[in-house]
Amino acid sequence: MNLFADIRxxxxxxxxxxxxxxxxxxxxxxANVAVEPPRDAGHGDxxxxxxxxxxxxxxxxxxxxxxxxxxxxxxxxxIAGADVAGPGFLNLRLDRAxxxxxxxxxxxxxxxxxxxALGSGRKVNVEFVSANPTGPMHVGHVRGxxxxxxxxxxxxxxxxxxxxxxYINDGxxxxxxxxxxxxxxxxxxxxxxxxxxxGLYPGDYLIPVGEALKARYGDSLLAEGEEVxxxxxRDFAIDMMMTRIREDLAALGVQMDVYxxxxxxxxxxxxxxxxxxxxxxxLIYEGVLEPPKGKxxxxxxxxxxxxxxxxxxxxxxxxxxxxxxxxWTYFAPDIAYHYNKVQRxxxxxxxxxxxxxxxxxxxxxxxxxxxxxxxxxxxxxxxQLVKLWKNGEPFKMSKRAGTFVxxxxxxxxxxxxxxxxxxxxxKNDVALDFxxxxxMEQSKDNPVFYVQYANARVNSILRKxxxxxxxxxxxxxxxxxxxxxxxxxxxxxIRKLAEWPRLVEIAAKGNEPHxxxxxxxxxxxxxxxxxxxxxxxxSLRFLQEDMATSAAKIALAxxxxxxxxxxxxxxGVTPVEEMR
Numbered sequence: 001m002n003l004f005a006d007i008r009x010x011x012x013x014x015x016x017x018x019x020x021x022x023x024x025x026x027x028x029x030x031a032n033v034a035v036e037p038p039r040d041a042g043h044g045d046x047x048x049x050x051x052x053x054x055x056x057x058x059x060x061x062x063x064x065x066x067x068x069x070x071x072x073x074x075x076x077x078x079i080a081g082a083d084v085a086g087p088g089f090l091n092l093r094l095d096r097a098x099x100x101x102x103x104x105x106x107x108x109x110x111x112x113x114x115x116x117a118l119g120s121g122r123k124v125n126v127e128f129v130s131a132n133p134t135g136p137m138h139v140g141h142v143r144g145x146x147x148x149x150x151x152x153x154x155x156x157x158x159x160x161x162x163x164x165x166x167y168i169n170d171g172x173x174x175x176x177x178x179x180x181x182x183x184x185x186x187x188x189x190x191x192x193x194x195x196x197x198x199g200l201y202p203g204d205y206l207i208p209v210g211e212a213l214k215a216r217y218g219d220s221l222l223a224e225g226e227e228v229x230x231x232x233x234r235d236f237a238i239d240m241m242m243t244r245i246r247e248d249l250a251a252l253g254v255q256m257d258v259y260x261x262x263x264x265x266x267x268x269x270x271x272x273x274x275x276x277x278x279x280x281x282x283l284i285y286e287g288v289l290e291p292p293k294g295k296x297x298x299x300x301x302x303x304x305x306x307x308x309x310x311x312x313x314x315x316x317x318x319x320x321x322x323x324x325x326x327x328w329t330y331f332a333p334d335i336a337y338h339y340n341k342v343q344r345x346x347x348x349x350x351x352x353x354x355x356x357x358x359x360x361x362x363x364x365x366x367x368x369x370x371x372x373x374x375x376x377x378x379x380x381x382x383x384q385l386v387k388l389w390k391n392g393e394p395f396k397m398s399k400r401a402g403t404f405v406x407x408x409x410x411x412x413x414x415x416x417x418x419x420x421x422x423x424x425x426x427k428n429d430v431a432l433d434f435x436x437x438x439x440m441e442q443s444k445d446n447p448v449f450y451v452q453y454a455n456a457r458v459n460s461i462l463r464k465x466x467x468x469x470x471x472x473x474x475x476x477x478x479x480x481x482x483x484x485x486x487x488x489x490x491x492x493x494i495r496k497l498a499e500w501p502r503l504v505e506i507a508a509k510g511n512e513p514h515x516x517x518x519x520x521x522x523x524x525x526x527x528x529x530x531x532x533x534x535x536x537x538x539s540l541r542f543l544q545e546d547m548a549t550s551a552a553k554i555a556l557a558x559x560x561x562x563x564x565x566x567x568x569x570x571x572g573v574t575p576v577e578e579m580r
Contacts, residue, residue, distance in 0.1 A: 001105035001113070002501035004046065007078070007092065008035040011048050014072035023068050025058050035092075037499065044083065044091035045495065051088035062088025099494045100482040103552075106497060106559040107478040111566040114501040118508055119160030125341050126152045128352035129249070129256075130167040133241040134178045136205050137248045137407040140354060143432065144383045145407075146423040146572070148352045149254045150513035151381075153570045158508035163346070164257045170238050171262035171333060177201065178241070179234035183221070185210025186233070190219050209240050248407045253416050253572050260340075265333045274336040274371065275306075275321060283309040283370055289318065308335070313366035334360075335367045342372045349378045350511060352428075358382055379511050381428050389435040414439055417573045421448035424517040424571055442579075444528075447521045451564060452576040454524035457531060458561035459577040461542045465554050468543065477558055480551035487540060489530050490556060496526050500563050504570075513570065520567045527560050 012033060018024040033054070038047040051066035058065060063084060070082035070090055081093035106113045128148025131141050148164070156162045181201040184194035189210040196202050213221070213236060221229045242259070249256065265271055278284045287307050306322035308331070321332045341349055349368060353360065361380045368378040388395035388405055395405060410419050413436055422439050425447050426432045442449050462472045485494070500519070507515035534541040542553045565575045 001102065001109065002116075003094075003098070003102055003498045004035055004037075004502045007046055007094075008033065008048075010073065010076055010078070011035055011050055011069070014069060015050060015054070017072060018068055024054070024060075024065065028054055028057055030054075036502075038091055043085065044081065045094045046092045048090045048092065051084075051090060055088065066090045096486060096491065097483070099491050099498070100485050102494055102498055103482050103485065103555050103559045104478045106562050107474045107555060110474065111562060111569060113562060114157075114504045114566055116158040116501065116505050116508070118158045118505050119155060121159065121161050122347040123161045123163070123345060124155055124348040124350060125163045125165055125344075125346040126155070126350045126352070127165045127167055129245075129254075130169060131245065132169045132172075132174050133238045133245065134174050135201060135203055135241065136244055138404040139386050139388060139407065139410055139434070140383070142252065142407050142410055142419065143386050143423045143428075144352050144354065145249060145252055145254050146420045147381065147383060147428050147513060149252075150420070150424055150516070150571050151350065151352075151511055153572060154504070154508055154513045154516065155511075157566075157570055158504055160348075160508075164255070165341075166256045166259045167337060168238075168242065168259060168261045168263075171266055172330070175234055175238060176230065178237050179230050180226070182206050182209045182213065182237040183226075183229065183233050186213040186217075186221065189214040190222060192222075205244075206237075209237050212236070212240060251411050251416060252407060253420065260337065262333055262337070265336045265340075270340065271328060271332050271336040274339040275332065277339065278308060278335070278367075278370060281370060283312060284321070285309060287318070289320070308363075308367065310363050310366035310370075313369040315362040315366040319363045319366075331360075331363060331367075334364065335371070338364065338368050338378070339371045342368065342376050346376060349376055351378065351380045353380060353382055355382045355384045355429075381511060383428050384431045386423070386432050386434050389433060390437060392437075395436065410434075418448050420572050421451070421517060421568075424514045427512070427514050444525075447517065448573070450528070451520045451524045451568070453579055454527045455561055455564045455568075455575045456577060456579040457527070458557050458564070461554060461557045462561075464543060465550070470547065470550060470554065472554055472558065474558065477551060477555035480555050481548050482552050482555060484549045484552035485556055489533055489540060490553075493526055493530050493556060493560065496523050497559055497563055500566075516567050516570050520564060520571075523560065523563060523567075527557075 012030050015024065015028070015030055015033070019026050019028060033048065033050045035046050035048045038044055048069075050069060051062040054065055055062040066084040066088045070084060073079045073082045073090075073092065078095055078098040079092060080095040083091045083093075085091050109115075126148055129137070129141055129145045131137055137145070152162045152164050177200060181196070184196055184200065185206045187210070188194040188207070213233065216236070221233070246256075275284060285307055286304055288302065288304055289307065291302065301320070301324055303324045305320045305324055307318045308321050310319045311317060319331055320329045321335065322328055338349065351364065361382070364380065365378050368376060388410075418439050422434060423432065439446060439448065442453075444450050465472045485491070503515060503519045507513060530540065542550070542557050544550045544553065568575050
């Protein structure tokens with residue numbers, strides 16, 4: 001049940017009735033008619049813009065449309081009031097029974113309350129993390145992993161067919177550096193002093209790789225030149241790093257559906273095929289780019305290169321895909337990889353990149369637009385930095401990693417659930433402060449505690465009710481006399497529950513999983529407020545002497561718990577039933 005959608009359907013039906021009666025011109029486009037919460041709660045429960053958006057096409061004053069619509073809406077028993085405001089906004093007040101019935105709908109649907117068919121089964125590919133396989137995942141990857149996984153869960157909840165994908169960046173020079181770094185640890189495992197020269201990876205995490213290389217090759221590689229061992233050591237090290245990355249993701253509760261390799265694009269004709277497709281469209285040409293203003297990018301050359309006419313699809317400048325020496329730029333395999341996604345039949349693509357990839361957004365969108373003939377939209381979410389704090393100071397680097405704080409450092413310190421929730425307490429394009437001390441506080445200032453505490457309080461109510469011999473099964477609570485929920489504080493709580501299905505669709509449309517975390521905090525705050533009011537007003541306590549009244553109030557608490565659990569499920573956080 002989506003009460004906002006139901007009332008919008010009522011508004012649309014009554015507008016159609018007004019057209020049928022000749023009070024409105026026939027054939028008006030009602031697509032932009034909306035029903036939303038009013039900006040000021042004192043104005044009513046819902047508001048519709050119908051009169052404002054239809055006035056021009058109807059050739060009528062907005063207020064005249066609103067007055068006619070208000071009379072129609074008042075015939076529905078769910079509508080207790082329809083007041084025209086300003087130039088033609090229509091504010092609606094719902095009958096108490098409509099709100100009370102929502103509690104029953106939540107209990108009947110369970111955690112499926114709010115689930116949507118908005119996606120209509122469309123296939124969406126969400127690519128996230130995609131870290132270089134050169135070391136363990138760091139805290140920046142944590143945020144991208146959480147955002148990507150929560151977004152995937154959100155889209156699945158809202159009706160999309162979701163594929164989670166990790167693109168292994170194993171085709172560049174960095175994996176050769178990994179091989180050389182691992183070889184030094186191999187030498188160390190054979191009793192020699194490693195030469196961790198500048199440019200190699202210094203972290204202790206490669207020591208196990210060196211030991212594993214010794215177990216496989218003994219000392220047979222020590223006397224060989226790089227041309228002999230580089231490829232084998234590279235493959236071996238990448239495999240071990242990817243095993244660790246998979247384990248890191250699992251520790252965070254993230255499971256990928258597909259792992260794609262950049263190296264698999266080379267020598268298979270896929271890059272050439274993608275570029276040929278663009279060439280056949282007249283979008284590939286030989287030319288010289290103007291020198292860039294400001295910082296000079298690494299792919300600019302003051303000589304003839306093979307260029308993609310990305311400006312034809314919204315980019316600021318055309319982009320090189322092949323250098324003057326015939327080698328591919330970094331952009332070329334990325335084009336081929338996204339062409340592969342398009343060919344796999346995805347209806348939508350989402351990439352989650354680090355903030356340092358901002359320069360790739362327009363060129364990548366241009367490539368996908370060209371290769372899909374505009375059919376497949378690409379949304380790119382940039383993940384801003386996470387700043388770690390502990391004891392009031394920046395958290396120091398990990399000795400194991402050598403240069404950064406690892407995913408495991410964070411998860412082992414505070415747990416996966418706390419980590420996941422806190423990573424969603426800011427929008428992805430805003431920097432996030434992660435304070436190890438504050439995220440473990442038991443206070444209102446700690447969002448994850450505040451939400452979990454609300455769920456624990458719901459379960460406390462249910463436990464006490466069972467001890468009092470009250471049947472708290474959802475079916476029994478749903479059948480209770482919900483008319484006992486008449487206090488304005490209780491109705492305010494129900495109104496917040498009514499926002500959940502609408503919030504899910506808004507968050508899914510915008511690819512914004514942080515909205516779920518924000519909503520849960522607001523819902524928890526309202527519930528704690530209702531709980532605390534019971535300290536002063538005994539009639540608001542959830543357990544009453546009258547069994548029928550108790551059942552209705554417990555039903556409301558249980559409905560809050562259902563929505564909290566549904567929201568936490570989208571965030572990938574396990575609900576806590578009891579706080580210790």
